[in-house]
Amino acid sequence: MAKEKPSLNTVNFTAAQLMEFDACTRCGECVKYCPTYDARDKNQDIEPRDKIQRWKEFMNKCFGLKARLFGPEKIPPEEIKKFTDDLYNCTTCGMCGTVCPAGINTIELWESTRANLVKYGTGPYGKQSLFPKLIEEGHNPYLKQQKDRLAWMTPDIKIAEKSDIAYFIGCTAGYNQQVLGVSTARILNKLNVPFMALGEEEWCCGSALIRTGQQHINDTPKKAAIHNVEALKARGAKRVIFACAGCFRAAKIDWPRAYGKALPFEAIHMSQFLAEQLDAGKIKWEKSLNKTVTYHDPCHLGRHVGVFEEPRKVIKSMPGIKLVEMKRNRKEQRCCGAGGGVKAGIPDLALGVATGRMKDAKETGAEALISTCPFCRRNLIDGRDELKLDMNVDDLVVMTANLMGLSTDVKPPAPGAPKESISDLFRTQTIPPKPPAPPAEPKAAAPATPAPAASAPKAATAPVAKAEASKAPAAKAEAPKASAKEAAKAPAANKK
Amino acid sequence: MATEGLTILGKTVFDTLFIDWRIMAITAIISIILFIVGMYIQLDKWGRGIPEGATKPYGAFGALSMIIGSIFSKGIGHALEVLILDVAFQRRTYRRRKLEWLMHILIFWGWIGLLILTIVAAAAEFYGPFALGAGPEFFIGMWKSLELPNNIFGWMLVIGIAIAIVRRLFSKAKDVQARNADVDWILIIGLLIVVVTGFYAQDIRIAAGVQRDLISNYEATAPGFFDNITVMFHEVFTLLFCVAYLPFSKYFHMITAPLTILVNHGGE
Secondary structure: OOOOOOOOOOEOOOHHHHHHHHHOOOOOHHHHHOHHHHHOOOOHHHOHHHHHHHHHHHHHHHHOHHHHHHOOOOOOHHHHHHHHHHHHOOOOOOHHHHHOOOOOOHHHHHHHHHHHHHHHOOOOOHHHHHHHHHHHHHOOOOOOOHHHOOOOOOOOOOOEOOOOEEEEOOHHHHHHOHHHHHHHHHHHHHOOOOOEOOHHHOOOOOHHHHHOOOOOHHHHHHHHHHHHHHHHHHOOOOEEEEOOHHHHHHHHHHHHHHHOOOOOOEEEEHHHHHHHHHHOOOOOOOOOOOEEEEEOOOOOOOOOOOOOHHHHHHHHHOOOEEEEOOOOOHHHOOOOOOOOOHHHHOHHHHHHHHHHHHHHHHHHOOOEEEEOOHHHHHHHHHHHHHHOOOOEEEEHHHHHHHHOOOOOOOOOOOOOOOHHHOOOOOOOOOOOOOOOOOOOOOOOOOOOOOOOHHHOOOOOOHHHHHHHHHHOHHHHHHOOOOOHHHHHHOOOOOOO | OEOOOEEEOOEEEOOOOOOOHHHHHHHHHHHHHHHHHHHHHHHHHHOOOEOOOOOOOOHHHHHHHHHHHHHOOOOHHHHHHHHHHHHHOOHHHHHHOHHHHHHHHHHHHHHHHHHHHHHHHHHHHHHHHHHHOOOHHHHHHHHHHHHHHHHHHHHHHHHHHHHHHHHHHHOOOOOOOOOOHHHHHHHHHHHHHHHHHHHHHHHHHHHOOHHHHHHHHHHHHHHHHHOOHHHHHHHHHHHHHHHHOHHHOHHHHHHHHHHHHHHOHHHO
């Protein structure tokens, strides 16, 4: 009688990663810190430890001693599906790995397991399956046009055609958080730092695909990384500034892997650049702001890459600003809840984690929460609104621009523009309400959910993509939000 | 002087276990074989990994090679630093879990200490007659000098196990609440059996005045112990539980956790 085939395979794992599953001592240190476990009412299925133990059991059922002697033990598909869903209830923030006494590299472990399960067929989760199609065809996850990459530019901003310094804007700042784009550009202009931007040549950094285990689908993130690197190189970039922590993390860690060698330029986060300029005495504060602020370390900037002190250095140098730390800060910070595809895939979980972080901020008595990642900012604003807290949430770059005497105004926002497109701290602009929608016409029969990108035709034409885009839930990200709960129900296609 | 120890390969070997060396030898060989088989099965499992971009698995020895390569990828100095600070002294555990760190250190070093001393004693048994051509005096001297560190490591193990038992009985810590955490009792009770029978075996030896009689009356003293079931049980059980069973039990983390820390360069 032929032996049963193993229910699962070991694709996408390194030998060391398979060993890591056996290294977990079940001590539970990760459980104490896991933000999604907390947000899910301490559901044991969500524990990092439990997930490691379950996958270890799966592997032993397939390839352990008993499997070798008597053949692999069948794992019911519903058990694998349940595991997959639990696995995606994770922002890949990496806190579990930071506190793990065995030093397990959980971020990479979750990503490899996700990729394995995407190939198996149970991953990714919900609307995350739209990412490959959106990013491959449109080069951004927001269903926007490449020609609008620099649509946020105002007449006062000068961007060079070629320069050894580049500003990689990123999809979130470029399309949805124009305030970050204009603030970064105006700061660089004021500091007399000539810089260029790729504009239409800029492609999504690929982070959303890698975090959700979909990097292998048409090799989209690899192609995007190589494209971006080559485009930056061709334009003479020696230093590339990122104001988005997600893009920065991708450039520092994921791009070199895709590129196959060290990047031909230095990747630097805007907070690091500002700290440098501060040290060089080039930043002159022209305004003061008497506020107590707290700083949220984005996972992708802090734990993943190790930038903790530069943002604090800039904040502390600001006239009138008092920095107070949340109990959990630096390596031990609590995730904002948006990462790992959670904002798009499981919005209620993203909101739950965000409210947890905003409660941390509230405990400090701060009047504003400052971060260095547009995606954290977006989700924390949602968390703030959910809790109805009287606290501003903004980006370090926006605050820097304002205190340098620069305007943080964006082009007059369109009715119903995302609330995060303008400054939350310096409310010099308002977003006109979206006009009421015309009465709904009867819909033609259409699939309720777009087909998963993994199985979507590879070469769909642009008009098709656009037509599908209008049905995609991601488009709802643009809708004004009556409440954060509603916002959560209409998830943004996010890139974290 | 009647000092006719055990004759092995034409040499007289003296020891203080006083059990049938053939049983010890057979148990040890079986235990080591099972340990190696277990390790191979685990390595083979790890070697099935096919990372993104690879087309086939690396196999057991490929996995071993990759793991060793990763450990030293930042240089020998860095690997040694991690080995000392994070493996030997468990820095990562110390930072966050002081009581668990104490428990781990006591069990880990107690176990390692006893293992090392056992190896030293076993080596001395053979080194004396085979390398020095010495009589029982050499081994007896060595055995006596090892008694104090043996007691220290033994007590470390006992205290560590006591902490582990108390924690599991009374603590609300997260590790106690893990799914299937009850299996930990197998390991704790197993270690407890090793320690209790070990102390009991030593007590029997002391009570019988082994040290005093050994040199002058080895032949008369030793055979009496060959039939001691407690001593026999202790030695056989320890080999099977702590060596043969290791790759198949939760104690496997004694190997995988240090390796993981080394592969991930301290986890930083």
